[in-house]
Amino acid sequence: MKFSMKSVALAASLALLAGSASAALAKRAAPQTLAVDNGLAASTDTVTIAVSLKVNNLDDLKAFVASTVDPASANYQKFLTPEQFAARYGQSSANVLAVKAYLEANGLTVTQVFSNNLVLMASGTNAQLSALFGTTQHSFTSASGGNFQRVLNQPAIPAYLQGVVAGIHGLSTEPRFRPHNRQIPAELAVVQSASKASLSSTTSRSTLAGAALPAATPVFTNPQSYGVKQVATRYNVDPLYAAGYNGTNTTLGIMTFAGYTASWATTYWSAVGVTRTGTVTVIKACPDGTTTCTIASTAAAGSGETALDVEQSGGLAPGANLLIYEAPNTDAGAIALYTKAITDNKADTLSISWGLTEVAYGPTDLAPYDPLFLQAAAQGVPVTAASADGGAYDAVGLGYPFPNYSPTLAVDFPASHPYVVGAGGTTLPLSLNLSAGTVTVPAERPWGWDYLQGYISSIQSAAYYYANYWPVGAGGGVSVQYDLPAYQQGLAGVRTSMPGQAMVCLQTTAANTSTGTQACTVGDVVMTPLPAGFAGRNVPDISMNADPETGYAVYSGSWSTGNGGTSFVAPQLNGIFAVLTQKTGHRLGWLHPLLYGAFKTYGYGSGSPFKAVTTGTNLFWPATNSYNPATGIGTIDANNLSSIFH
Amino acid sequence: MTTTSTRLACALALTAGLAGAAHADSTTYVFLSPVGATTTFSGAINDVIAAAGSFTETFVTFGAPAASDMTFTAAAGTGITFTGITLSYWLDTTTLPLNSATVTGTSINATALDQISGTYQWVVTGVAATAGASITGTILEDTNIAAAVPEPGTWALMLGGMGLMALTVGRRRRL
Numbered sequence: 001m002k003f004s005m006k007s008v009a010l011a012a013s014l015a016l017l018a019g020s021a022s023a024a025l026a027k028r029a030a031p032q033t034l035a036v037d038n039g040l041a042a043s044t045d046t047v048t049i050a051v052s053l054k055v056n057n058l059d060d061l062k063a064f065v066a067s068t069v070d071p072a073s074a075n076y077q078k079f080l081t082p083e084q085f086a087a088r089y090g091q092s093s094a095n096v097l098a099v100k101a102y103l104e105a106n107g108l109t110v111t112q113v114f115s116n117n118l119v120l121m122a123s124g125t126n127a128q129l130s131a132l133f134g135t136t137q138h139s140f141t142s143a144s145g146g147n148f149q150r151v152l153n154q155p156a157i158p159a160y161l162q163g164v165v166a167g168i169h170g171l172s173t174e175p176r177f178r179p180h181n182r183q184i185p186a187e188l189a190v191v192q193s194a195s196k197a198s199l200s201s202t203t204s205r206s207t208l209a210g211a212a213l214p215a216a217t218p219v220f221t222n223p224q225s226y227g228v229k230q231v232a233t234r235y236n237v238d239p240l241y242a243a244g245y246n247g248t249n250t251t252l253g254i255m256t257f258a259g260y261t262a263s264w265a266t267t268y269w270s271a272v273g274v275t276r277t278g279t280v281t282v283i284k285a286c287p288d289g290t291t292t293c294t295i296a297s298t299a300a301a302g303s304g305e306t307a308l309d310v311e312q313s314g315g316l317a318p319g320a321n322l323l324i325y326e327a328p329n330t331d332a333g334a335i336a337l338y339t340k341a342i343t344d345n346k347a348d349t350l351s352i353s354w355g356l357t358e359v360a361y362g363p364t365d366l367a368p369y370d371p372l373f374l375q376a377a378a379q380g381v382p383v384t385a386a387s388a389d390g391g392a393y394d395a396v397g398l399g400y401p402f403p404n405y406s407p408t409l410a411v412d413f414p415a416s417h418p419y420v421v422g423a424g425g426t427t428l429p430l431s432l433n434l435s436a437g438t439v440t441v442p443a444e445r446p447w448g449w450d451y452l453q454g455y456i457s458s459i460q461s462a463a464y465y466y467a468n469y470w471p472v473g474a475g476g477g478v479s480v481q482y483d484l485p486a487y488q489q490g491l492a493g494v495r496t497s498m499p500g501q502a503m504v505c506l507q508t509t510a511a512n513t514s515t516g517t518q519a520c521t522v523g524d525v526v527m528t529p530l531p532a533g534f535a536g537r538n539v540p541d542i543s544m545n546a547d548p549e550t551g552y553a554v555y556s557g558s559w560s561t562g563n564g565g566t567s568f569v570a571p572q573l574n575g576i577f578a579v580l581t582q583k584t585g586h587r588l589g590w591l592h593p594l595l596y597g598a599f600k601t602y603g604y605g606s607g608s609p610f611k612a613v614t615t616g617t618n619l620f621w622p623a624t625n626s627y628n629p630a631t632g633i634g635t636i637d638a639n640n641l642s643s644i645f646h
Numbered sequence: 647m648t649t650t651s652t653r654l655a656c657a658l659a660l661t662a663g664l665a666g667a668a669h670a671d672s673t674t675y676v677f678l679s680p681v682g683a684t685t686t687f688s689g690a691i692n693d694v695i696a697a698a699g700s701f702t703e704t705f706v707t708f709g710a711p712a713a714s715d716m717t718f719t720a721a722a723g724t725g726i727t728f729t730g731i732t733l734s735y736w737l738d739t740t741t742l743p744l745n746s747a748t749v750t751g752t753s754i755n756a757t758a759l760d761q762i763s764g765t766y767q768w769v770v771t772g773v774a775a776t777a778g779a780s781i782t783g784t785i786l787e788d789t790n791i792a793a794a795v796p797e798p799g800t801w802a803l804m805l806g807g808m809g810l811m812a813l814t815v816g817r818r819r820r821l
Contacts, residue, residue, distance in 0.1 A: 465680075
């Protein structure tokens with residue numbers, strides 16, 4: 001074991017520095033998507049909320065997690081069961097029952113008490129919730145026509161509960177989590193495949209984003225159509241397969257906000273030539289505690305995301321059992337999703353390819369996730385998340401297009417959480433022979449479509465490029481929600497947050513329901529300046545190919561090619577981690593100290609699990625021959641990576 | 647490198663101090679458009695001074711991605727006298743160094759190189775003799791804008807030229 005932590009005491013002291021939500025965003029308004037306020041929501045409408053309870057000795061929990069990956073510790077690789085976790089770090093059963101009784105005495109129905117003794121779900125009418133928490137609940141209609149409710153003020157925790165309850169969450173029912181996948185715009189695909197000399201000036205962004213490329217059964221060895229076998233070869237998983245490791249006797253979990261059709265994945269695996277022996281099970285994580293809640297399964301709701309997550313992870317770990325945790329795309333749904341997937345403790349490794357720019361979270365929104373990700377780590381379960389697809393400008397994709405709005409550097413949650421592995425993206429070397437010229441990427445670089453800027457601008461205009469192709473790239477940067485964790489401290493290339501990061505409306509903009517563009521009047525302030533020079537968690541941690549131009553085939557009812565996004569990287573890593581779990585013979589545990597420790601030991605030298613990405617940017621942060629916020633440590637060599645686990 | 651004429655600035659500042667207490671400070675948001683197929687962003691300034699007296703006008707705009715150099719040029723309408731210009735991040739009181747800034751009573755030409763994308767504010771100070779006069783101009787950004795930073799040899803020529811100008815002015819005064 002070669003990572004650098006020498007003692008439990010050191011590990012504990014370092015761990016205390018990691019994972020604490022920063023106060024950097026306190027009192028700053030979080031940008032919210034445009035929606036028409038229909039006024040007070042009906043008092044009789046029922047909303048399911050999440051009640052998070054205070055962790056019993058958070059500092060001790062962090063120290064314990066660190067000690068589980070410290071070979072000098074008596075706790076080394078002694079991961080907790082959910083019951084042990086609840087007993088040590090959850091609230092007492094008596095306290096949980098008291099909270100439950102209090103909620104019920106005030107008219108709420110407690111629908112679930114998770115066994116970690118840290119989260120309860122409860123339903124009540126708006127009248128009951130308002131009376132209990134002093135909230136005002138309004139009904140909204142989104143730009144796309146959907147109806148949801150949003151709470152206008154922070155819920156107040158009743159005095160009786162304040163010693164035990166950490167927060168009230170989920171009063172807003174807006175579906176705000178986004179799948180982090182992208183596709184080559186159809187118009188560009190036409191230029192690539194035919195003789196069309198110019199892009200359509202009338203093609204809307206929605207068409208670009210939602211275009212499905214015509215494709216028969218793809219040729220999986222071709223860029224834009226790569227299959228999982230090509231991924232395994234590129235990132236050196238093949239030696240592990242050859243040694244008999246394919247994830248057998250492990251379980252990987254996919255967390256998602258959209259349903260899908262099971263036959264899509266089996267069609268994919270059959271076509272790419274993967275014979276799976278593991279099982280596939282769908283588990284609903286319904287906030288109301290039932291198994292009958294509605295999980296949207298349309299393409300618009302993100303069924304393709306679920307499909308690709310399952311296809312990629314299951315394809316790379318054909319022996320692993322798959323658990324697909326599905327929840328409604330709401331705040332309460334998210335807490336139910338993570339809590340169930342982690343507290344079930346069935347999955348040895350978890351991933352999610354959905355997220356939201358971390359600056360869209362209010363000051364108390366993120367609090368319930370700290371104990372959940374720590375719980376996963378304490379149980380030995382790595383959680384991996386896509387770092388998003390807006391390059392360094394994660395907030396711009398929320399519906400605030402540049403240049404109408406000033407651009408803002410931001411990163412995505414949960415990838416920005418210090419206990420979640422942030423999965424970034426690269427572009428493989430490519431040469432696109434387009435009708436009006438050639439676009440070449442000579443070496444692997446951070447995924448960022450700035451390499452298309454010259455071509456798009458020359459045949460259309462710079463304005464067209466910015467309106468339709470920017471920002472597209474691998475998410476990465478500096479968190480302003482989470483302090484710099486110990487494992488990144490002192491690491492060359494780690495950066496602090498940039499100054500001048502705010503968002504103001506500079507040109508009056510009409511709402512566009514098809515693009516999700518937020519309406520504004522000149523001078524409207526979306527975000528006051530984010531903290532400058534903030535020593536925050538740097539994202540991502542590691543990267544793999546995510547560019548649609550060098551991307552993948554997906555089957556989601558029909559074949560499509562030219563797919564990409566860091567959405568692919570998270571489940572790919574999930575599958576690889578399942579293979580590594582089988583080889584290691586036990587759960588991998590909290591990965592960050594292991595990854596960064598290995599990087600400090602090996603660098604990019606012989607036998608290193610990492611390969612440097614040294615050219616290009618993710619639209620802002622440059623790749624360097626060290627850690628960098630464009631690609632993290634770099635790409636991986638899975639076979640070498642397996643050697644750091646013992 | 648700031649090449650503001652110190653003597654002129656002092657004179658203008660004195661003028662500003664004498665101009666009375668009226669203030670008509672305002673904030674203008676300047677939208678920059680991508681220009682053609684280039685990496686240039688450009689936006690026009692047209693700001694009306696609402697009241698006579700000294701003013702502090704703030705022009706909020708962005709630093710464009712991949713367009714790290716900025717210029718701010720402005721011309722004074724009738725009765726307006728410029729006294730200074732600064733650049734800072736929006737709502738930040740710490741000014742950023744300018745690579746060049748020439749402020750005459752009737753014009754401003756300032757350049758800031760190697761800036762990052764973000765939200766900025768150019769702050770222009772001056773005095774308006776009457777209400778209703780305008781400040782017009784342009785904010786320009788690109789990947790590589792040559793700053794008006796003279797080379798050492800140019801400095802010698804400039805100093806020589808300024809000496810000649812001084813002599814000329816002196817001679818004229820003597821006339």
